[in-house]
Amino acid sequence: MxxxxxxxxxxxxxxxxxxxxxxxxxxxxxxxxxxxxxxxxxxxxxxxxxxxxxxxxxxxxxxxxxxxxxxxxxxxxxxxxxxxxxxxxxxxxxxxxxxxxxxxxxxxxxxxxxxxxxxxxxxxxxxxSEEIHSIGRIGLQKDLPEAYEIFQRFKWGTDDMSEIMVAIEDGTKPEKAAQNWVDANEDKIAEWTSGVNKVDGDEIKLVYAPWDSEIASHNMMKIVLEDMGYDVTLTAVEPGPMFSAIADGGADATFAAWLPITHKTYVEKFEGKLDDIGVNMVGVRxxxxxxxxxxxxxxxxxxxx
Missing domain, CATH: 3.40.190.100 (Glycine betaine-binding periplasmic protein; domain 2)
Known part of the structure; x- marks a missing residue:
């Protein structure tokens, strides 16, 4: 079989x-x-x-x-x-x-x-149980140090993500659902951004698998980065192209790597070409x-x- x-x-x-x-x-x-x-x-x-x-x-x-x-x-x-x-x-x-x-x-x-x-x-x-990891391209920390620091600090819970997902499913546009969550969670956002210098229009490209969970997380992070002065591009692709784009430098980061099981094949395939920035969510299944x-x-x- x-x-x-x-x-x-x-x-x-x-x-x-x-x-x-x-x-x-x-x-x-x-x-x-x-x-x-x-x-x-x-x-x-x-x-x-x-x-x-x-x-x-x-x-x-x-x-x-x-x-x-x-x-x-x-x-x-x-x-x-x-x-x-x-x-x-x-x-x-x-x-x-x-x-x-x-x-x-x-x-x-x-x-x-x-x-x-x-x-x-x-x-x-x-x-x-699994974790969701933030993955970046090699060289991201040097090229975009402020964004990298935010990504290192970025951690949230399943209830946070679910709040945005449910709003989207109930008919709210992803951008609006994410903005509502950001507005209601200023203290949590401050944990990621406090003391980080703002930038002036630096471009950053985020890629994600087109799943409800990742639509929620990436629309949320887009708002956070834009508030810090970044020009953010979001692109939804299948998991294979998502990891490939980061590995070859065509994209900067994703917050959609489910490990150690779901995306094990891709992480092993591109070993040495990905920067595992850290865990952004635990207890996923x-x-x-x-x-x-x-x-x-x-x-x-x-x-x-």
Whole structure:
């Protein structure tokens, strides 16, 4: 079994169509009927042996492919799409209390909107817990010392990030949601910037993976840097190009490196070409996620039943 065999690429529209079909397109079907049908079938049968995933180039998807091997889930496949398609599929299933298995990570707004649970991972394929690191290009400290010092000091919590994510999900534009958080957290911003000299229009390029969590963190840091006098460019790319851009100097920094598991492959690939500036968040987690109403599914091992 390889990652190429077990991860199925699919466009966003196609993924949504598949999900609607799997969940049932007849809105007149009530949740009790769905539960009754699910109770007579295995977990795999209820979801057609599909795990709804995200971007095929993400380390999270690579870990999920490995999980299928480690737990001997021969009949299962991971549907590659993107974060928006995954959360749309989750909402559709959740609203009807129907079974679904998704790739998930926290912090993410879905854990505040829905009652979800991570499946136990006794083999620790996804690791125990992870950290988010700030990564810069080689030479960043010399070229942009003020920004580098801010990045070294930058630390915040999952609740901080979640506050911005939930606001965005509720319809606030990312820039406005980030600005609202910055305005409400002047003391925390001061911990990062106090005593750091302002600059006059120095350019800085930030790159990030297009995930809700990273949209929140990078829009927030853009405001902080602009207030310090920087001319900031934000670019959303897939994880591979994100690390490549920093390694070759095309971008200056990112705050989206999940370690030691999720982005291990990229950090090893570009060893010696990246500056690990420091940890900006601890206690983050990734893995397979299901709604809490799937009471008989509590471990990845349960997917074999």
């Amino acid at each position: 390889t990652i190429f065999k077990k991860i199925t690429g699919i466009g966003t529209a196609a993924l949504l169509a598949l999900t609607l079909t799997a969940c049932g397109s007849d809105d007149t079907n009530d949740s009790s009927k769905g539960k009754a049908e699910a109770g007579s079938r295995s977990v795999g049968e209820t979801v057609e042996y599909n795990i709804v995933g995200i971007d095929p180039g993400s380390g999270h998807m690579e870990a999920t492919a490995k999980a299928l091997e480690v737990y001997d889930l021969k009949d299962w496949n991971v549907i590659a799409g993107n974060g928006a398609a995954m959360t749309a599929a989750l909402k559709r299933a959740y609203d009807k209390e129907e079974p679904i298995v998704i790739t998930g990570w926290n912090p993410h707004w879905k854990f505040l909107k829905y009652d979800l649970k991570f499946l136990d991972d006794p083999e620790l394929v996804y690791g125990d 990734q893995g397979l996620v299901v709604p809490a109403y799937m009471e008989d599914v509590n471990s990845i091992e349960d997917l074999k039943k």
